[in-house]
Amino acid sequence: MAHLFCITASFMLERIRIVLIGTSHPGNIGAAARAMKTMGLEQLALVAPRCEGITPEAIARASGADDILERATHHDSLDTALTDCRWVVGASARSRHLPWPLCSPREFSARLPGEMQGHDVTVALVFGREDKGLTNEELQRCHTHVHIPTSSDYSSLNLAAAVQVLAYECRQAALATPSGLSEAMPGSVHPFGVEWDNPLANHADTERFFEHLERTLTDIGFHDPANPRQLMARLRRLYMRSRMDVMELNMLRGILTRVDRLQNPPTGPADQDESPH
Numbered sequence: 001m002a003h004l005f006c007i008t009a010s011f012m013l014e015r016i017r018i019v020l021i022g023t024s025h026p027g028n029i030g031a032a033a034r035a036m037k038t039m040g041l042e043q044l045a046l047v048a049p050r051c052e053g054i055t056p057e058a059i060a061r062a063s064g065a066d067d068i069l070e071r072a073t074h075h076d077s078l079d080t081a082l083t084d085c086r087w088v089v090g091a092s093a094r095s096r097h098l099p100w101p102l103c104s105p106r107e108f109s110a111r112l113p114g115e116m117q118g119h120d121v122t123v124a125l126v127f128g129r130e131d132k133g134l135t136n137e138e139l140q141r142c143h144t145h146v147h148i149p150t151s152s153d154y155s156s157l158n159l160a161a162a163v164q165v166l167a168y169e170c171r172q173a174a175l176a177t178p179s180g181l182s183e184a185m186p187g188s189v190h191p192f193g194v195e196w197d198n199p200l201a202n203h204a205d206t207e208r209f210f211e212h213l214e215r216t217l218t219d220i221g222f223h224d225p226a227n228p229r230q231l232m233a234r235l236r237r238l239y240m241r242s243r244m245d246v247m248e249l250n251m252l253r254g255i256l257t258r259v260d261r262l263q264n265p266p267t268g269p270a271d272q273d274e275s276p277h
Protein backbone atom coordinates (compact mmCIF):
# COMPACT_ATOMS: atom_id res chain seq x y z
CA MET A 1 0.00 0.00 0.00
CA ALA A 2 1.31 3.40 -0.91
CA HIS A 3 2.27 5.56 2.02
CA LEU A 4 0.98 9.10 1.96
CA PHE A 5 3.77 11.30 0.77
CA CYS A 6 3.41 15.05 0.67
CA ILE A 7 5.62 17.26 -1.40
CA THR A 8 5.59 20.95 -0.73
CA ALA A 9 7.47 23.88 -2.22
CA SER A 10 9.94 24.06 0.66
CA PHE A 11 10.38 20.27 0.69
CA MET A 12 11.45 20.47 -2.94
CA LEU A 13 13.72 23.48 -2.62
CA GLU A 14 15.50 22.06 0.44
CA ARG A 15 16.41 18.94 -1.51
CA ILE A 16 18.02 20.60 -4.50
CA ARG A 17 21.81 20.84 -4.28
CA ILE A 18 23.79 23.36 -6.29
CA VAL A 19 27.24 21.90 -6.99
CA LEU A 20 30.01 24.22 -8.20
CA ILE A 21 33.12 22.53 -9.57
CA GLY A 22 36.56 24.13 -9.72
CA THR A 23 35.33 27.71 -9.33
CA SER A 24 38.19 30.19 -9.74
CA HIS A 25 36.59 33.45 -8.54
CA PRO A 26 35.37 33.74 -4.95
CA GLY A 27 33.00 36.49 -6.11
CA ASN A 28 31.17 33.93 -8.27
CA ILE A 29 30.70 31.64 -5.26
CA GLY A 30 29.17 34.54 -3.32
CA ALA A 31 26.98 35.61 -6.23
CA ALA A 32 25.81 31.99 -6.70
CA ALA A 33 24.84 31.85 -3.01
CA ARG A 34 22.85 35.06 -3.45
CA ALA A 35 21.12 33.66 -6.56
CA MET A 36 20.21 30.53 -4.58
CA LYS A 37 18.86 32.37 -1.56
CA THR A 38 16.60 34.62 -3.62
CA MET A 39 14.95 31.47 -4.99
CA GLY A 40 14.80 29.57 -1.67
CA LEU A 41 17.56 27.06 -2.39
CA GLU A 42 19.77 26.12 0.55
CA GLN A 43 22.28 23.41 -0.32
CA LEU A 44 25.57 24.57 -1.82
CA ALA A 45 28.42 22.10 -2.44
CA LEU A 46 31.87 23.30 -3.49
CA VAL A 47 34.05 20.77 -5.29
CA ALA A 48 37.80 21.51 -5.40
CA PRO A 49 37.53 25.28 -5.87
CA ARG A 50 40.54 26.78 -7.65
CA CYS A 51 40.44 29.77 -5.33
CA GLU A 52 40.40 30.29 -1.58
CA GLY A 53 36.64 29.72 -1.61
CA ILE A 54 34.75 31.72 0.94
CA THR A 55 36.77 34.94 1.07
CA PRO A 56 35.64 38.45 2.10
CA GLU A 57 34.89 39.05 -1.60
CA ALA A 58 32.63 35.98 -1.69
CA ILE A 59 30.83 37.19 1.45
CA ALA A 60 30.44 40.69 -0.01
CA ARG A 61 28.98 39.33 -3.25
CA ALA A 62 26.66 37.03 -1.29
CA SER A 63 25.09 40.23 0.01
CA GLY A 64 23.24 38.72 2.96
CA ALA A 65 23.28 35.11 1.78
CA ASP A 66 26.32 34.32 3.94
CA ASP A 67 24.34 31.64 5.79
CA ILE A 68 24.39 29.61 2.55
CA LEU A 69 28.17 30.06 2.36
CA GLU A 70 28.60 29.07 6.02
CA ARG A 71 26.61 25.88 5.51
CA ALA A 72 28.28 25.03 2.17
CA THR A 73 29.91 21.60 2.07
CA HIS A 74 33.43 21.14 0.69
CA HIS A 75 34.50 18.16 -1.40
CA ASP A 76 37.65 16.91 -3.10
CA SER A 77 35.69 15.11 -5.80
CA LEU A 78 32.36 15.40 -7.56
CA ASP A 79 31.44 11.88 -6.43
CA THR A 80 31.43 12.79 -2.74
CA ALA A 81 29.25 15.82 -3.46
CA LEU A 82 26.71 13.60 -5.24
CA THR A 83 26.72 10.46 -3.03
CA ASP A 84 23.04 10.57 -2.01
CA CYS A 85 21.68 12.14 -5.21
CA ARG A 86 19.18 10.24 -7.33
CA TRP A 87 18.85 12.74 -10.18
CA VAL A 88 21.94 14.57 -11.39
CA VAL A 89 21.64 17.36 -13.94
CA GLY A 90 24.69 19.02 -15.50
CA ALA A 91 24.48 22.63 -16.70
CA SER A 92 26.37 22.80 -19.95
CA ALA A 93 27.12 25.81 -22.12
CA ARG A 94 27.95 23.86 -25.26
CA SER A 95 27.26 20.59 -27.03
CA ARG A 96 29.70 17.71 -26.61
CA HIS A 97 31.17 15.02 -28.75
CA LEU A 98 29.01 12.20 -27.40
CA PRO A 99 25.32 13.25 -27.47
CA TRP A 100 23.65 12.98 -24.07
CA PRO A 101 20.03 13.47 -22.99
CA LEU A 102 19.50 17.23 -23.00
CA CYS A 103 16.70 19.45 -21.76
CA SER A 104 15.86 23.12 -21.67
CA PRO A 105 15.44 24.94 -18.35
CA ARG A 106 11.63 24.76 -18.84
CA GLU A 107 11.75 21.02 -19.45
CA PHE A 108 13.97 20.63 -16.39
CA SER A 109 11.42 22.58 -14.36
CA ALA A 110 8.55 20.45 -15.68
CA ARG A 111 10.36 17.21 -14.75
CA LEU A 112 11.46 18.29 -11.30
CA PRO A 113 8.28 17.52 -9.27
CA GLY A 114 8.06 14.02 -10.73
CA GLU A 115 11.71 13.36 -10.02
CA MET A 116 11.22 14.38 -6.39
CA GLN A 117 8.12 12.26 -5.75
CA GLY A 118 7.83 9.11 -3.76
CA HIS A 119 11.16 8.59 -2.06
CA ASP A 120 13.79 10.54 -0.22
CA VAL A 121 15.37 12.24 -3.19
CA THR A 122 18.13 14.78 -3.47
CA VAL A 123 18.58 16.38 -6.86
CA ALA A 124 21.89 17.93 -7.92
CA LEU A 125 22.47 20.72 -10.42
CA VAL A 126 26.15 20.69 -11.39
CA PHE A 127 27.98 23.76 -12.72
CA GLY A 128 31.45 23.88 -14.26
CA ARG A 129 34.54 26.06 -14.27
CA GLU A 130 34.41 29.63 -15.53
CA ASP A 131 37.06 28.97 -18.18
CA LYS A 132 36.52 25.33 -19.21
CA GLY A 133 33.05 24.30 -18.03
CA LEU A 134 32.58 20.61 -17.10
CA THR A 135 34.86 17.77 -18.22
CA ASN A 136 33.48 14.81 -20.16
CA GLU A 137 33.93 12.60 -17.08
CA GLU A 138 31.86 15.04 -15.02
CA LEU A 139 29.15 15.32 -17.69
CA GLN A 140 28.99 11.54 -17.90
CA ARG A 141 28.03 11.40 -14.22
CA CYS A 142 24.81 13.27 -15.04
CA HIS A 143 21.48 11.73 -16.04
CA THR A 144 20.70 14.69 -18.23
CA HIS A 145 22.26 17.96 -19.31
CA VAL A 146 20.48 21.28 -19.28
CA HIS A 147 21.36 24.07 -21.67
CA ILE A 148 20.13 27.62 -21.23
CA PRO A 149 19.33 28.83 -24.71
CA THR A 150 21.49 31.82 -25.46
CA SER A 151 22.53 33.88 -28.45
CA SER A 152 24.45 31.74 -30.90
CA ASP A 153 27.02 34.54 -31.12
CA TYR A 154 27.84 34.38 -27.43
CA SER A 155 26.54 31.38 -25.52
CA SER A 156 28.43 31.33 -22.24
CA LEU A 157 26.76 32.91 -19.22
CA ASN A 158 28.59 34.01 -16.12
CA LEU A 159 28.52 31.11 -13.63
CA ALA A 160 26.29 32.87 -11.08
CA ALA A 161 23.96 34.05 -13.86
CA ALA A 162 23.55 30.43 -14.96
CA VAL A 163 22.85 29.43 -11.34
CA GLN A 164 20.24 32.23 -11.16
CA VAL A 165 18.37 31.06 -14.27
CA LEU A 166 18.17 27.44 -13.11
CA ALA A 167 17.41 28.37 -9.50
CA TYR A 168 14.49 30.42 -10.85
CA GLU A 169 13.23 27.37 -12.74
CA CYS A 170 13.47 25.31 -9.52
CA ARG A 171 11.35 27.91 -7.74
CA GLN A 172 8.78 28.01 -10.53
CA ALA A 173 8.47 24.22 -10.31
CA ALA A 174 8.13 24.35 -6.54
CA LEU A 175 5.50 27.10 -6.58
CA ALA A 176 3.46 25.28 -9.22
CA THR A 177 3.39 22.11 -7.11
CA PRO A 178 0.13 21.88 -5.21
CA SER A 179 1.02 21.42 -1.58
CA GLY A 180 0.08 17.95 -0.43
CA LEU A 181 0.43 16.26 -3.81
CA SER A 182 0.47 12.64 -2.83
CA GLU A 183 1.82 9.52 -4.41
CA ALA A 184 -1.41 7.80 -3.44
CA MET A 185 -3.40 10.32 -5.47
CA PRO A 186 -4.24 9.51 -9.05
CA GLY A 187 -2.46 11.88 -11.37
CA SER A 188 0.63 12.35 -9.22
CA VAL A 189 3.71 12.34 -11.41
CA HIS A 190 6.76 10.12 -11.09
CA PRO A 191 9.74 9.93 -13.40
CA PHE A 192 8.07 7.00 -15.19
CA GLY A 193 4.49 8.22 -14.93
CA VAL A 194 3.45 5.62 -12.32
CA GLU A 195 4.25 5.03 -8.70
CA TRP A 196 7.48 3.01 -8.72
CA ASP A 197 8.09 -0.05 -6.50
CA ASN A 198 11.71 0.64 -5.51
CA PRO A 199 13.75 3.79 -4.91
CA LEU A 200 15.92 4.83 -7.82
CA ALA A 201 19.62 4.08 -7.34
CA ASN A 202 21.67 6.90 -5.86
CA HIS A 203 24.93 8.24 -7.25
CA ALA A 204 27.26 6.31 -4.91
CA ASP A 205 25.69 2.92 -5.72
CA THR A 206 25.59 3.74 -9.42
CA GLU A 207 29.31 4.61 -9.43
CA ARG A 208 30.15 1.36 -7.59
CA PHE A 209 28.20 -0.51 -10.28
CA PHE A 210 30.17 1.22 -13.07
CA GLU A 211 33.48 0.38 -11.35
CA HIS A 212 32.39 -3.26 -11.05
CA LEU A 213 31.19 -3.35 -14.67
CA GLU A 214 34.49 -1.93 -15.94
CA ARG A 215 36.50 -4.43 -13.85
CA THR A 216 34.51 -7.42 -15.08
CA LEU A 217 34.54 -6.29 -18.73
CA THR A 218 38.32 -5.89 -18.46
CA ASP A 219 38.68 -9.35 -16.88
CA ILE A 220 36.71 -11.06 -19.65
CA GLY A 221 38.69 -9.17 -22.31
CA PHE A 222 35.77 -7.10 -23.63
CA HIS A 223 37.23 -3.80 -22.44
CA ASP A 224 40.82 -2.72 -22.90
CA PRO A 225 41.66 0.16 -20.54
CA ALA A 226 44.71 0.90 -22.72
CA ASN A 227 42.40 1.39 -25.70
CA PRO A 228 39.08 2.32 -24.10
CA ARG A 229 37.46 4.03 -27.13
CA GLN A 230 34.08 5.17 -25.83
CA LEU A 231 32.94 1.85 -24.41
CA MET A 232 32.45 2.94 -20.79
CA ALA A 233 31.02 6.32 -21.81
CA ARG A 234 28.44 4.62 -24.02
CA LEU A 235 27.56 2.05 -21.35
CA ARG A 236 27.23 4.87 -18.84
CA ARG A 237 24.87 6.64 -21.20
CA LEU A 238 22.79 3.48 -21.62
CA TYR A 239 22.43 2.75 -17.90
CA MET A 240 22.02 6.39 -16.87
CA ARG A 241 19.25 6.74 -19.43
CA SER A 242 17.38 3.78 -17.95
CA ARG A 243 17.34 5.21 -14.39
CA MET A 244 18.03 1.93 -12.57
CA ASP A 245 16.24 1.33 -9.29
CA VAL A 246 18.06 -0.25 -6.35
CA MET A 247 16.79 -3.75 -7.03
CA GLU A 248 17.73 -3.63 -10.72
CA LEU A 249 21.17 -2.39 -9.81
CA ASN A 250 21.63 -5.19 -7.27
CA MET A 251 20.59 -7.78 -9.87
CA LEU A 252 23.13 -6.42 -12.34
CA ARG A 253 25.84 -6.54 -9.67
CA GLY A 254 24.81 -10.11 -8.87
CA ILE A 255 25.21 -11.06 -12.53
CA LEU A 256 28.66 -9.45 -12.61
CA THR A 257 29.65 -11.33 -9.46
CA ARG A 258 28.65 -14.63 -11.15
CA VAL A 259 30.74 -13.72 -14.19
CA ASP A 260 33.65 -12.87 -11.87
CA ARG A 261 33.36 -16.33 -10.28
CA LEU A 262 33.37 -18.05 -13.65
CA GLN A 263 36.51 -16.14 -14.53
CA ASN A 264 38.19 -16.78 -11.19
CA PRO A 265 36.57 -19.91 -9.70
CA PRO A 266 36.78 -20.08 -5.93
CA THR A 267 39.65 -22.27 -4.75
CA GLY A 268 39.71 -22.46 -0.94
CA PRO A 269 37.03 -24.12 1.21
CA ALA A 270 36.07 -20.69 2.60
CA ASP A 271 35.35 -19.48 -0.92
CA GLN A 272 33.38 -22.62 -1.71
CA ASP A 273 31.20 -22.06 1.31
CA GLU A 274 30.21 -18.71 -0.16
CA SER A 275 29.33 -20.09 -3.59
CA PRO A 276 25.65 -19.82 -4.49
CA HIS A 277 23.38 -22.88 -4.45
Ligand code: SAH
Pocket residue numbers: 090091092093094126127128129130131132133134146147148149150155156157158159162
Ligand atom coordinates in the same frame (compact mmCIF):
# COMPACT_ATOMS: atom_id res chain seq x y z
N1 SAH B 1 33.72 28.62 -21.04
C1 SAH B 1 32.96 27.56 -20.49
C2 SAH B 1 31.67 28.09 -19.87
C3 SAH B 1 31.89 28.33 -18.48
S1 SAH B 1 30.58 29.19 -17.72
C4 SAH B 1 32.59 26.56 -21.54
O1 SAH B 1 32.82 26.82 -22.68
O2 SAH B 1 32.07 25.51 -21.21
C5 SAH B 1 30.56 28.34 -16.16
C6 SAH B 1 29.42 27.34 -16.02
O3 SAH B 1 28.16 28.04 -16.08
C7 SAH B 1 29.32 26.27 -17.09
O4 SAH B 1 30.20 25.20 -16.84
C8 SAH B 1 27.87 25.85 -16.95
O5 SAH B 1 27.72 24.97 -15.84
C9 SAH B 1 27.19 27.18 -16.65
N2 SAH B 1 26.68 27.78 -17.88
C10 SAH B 1 27.16 28.87 -18.54
N3 SAH B 1 26.43 29.11 -19.64
C11 SAH B 1 25.47 28.17 -19.69
C12 SAH B 1 24.38 27.87 -20.58
N4 SAH B 1 24.15 28.59 -21.65
N5 SAH B 1 23.58 26.81 -20.29
C13 SAH B 1 23.81 26.04 -19.20
N6 SAH B 1 24.80 26.28 -18.33
C14 SAH B 1 25.61 27.31 -18.56
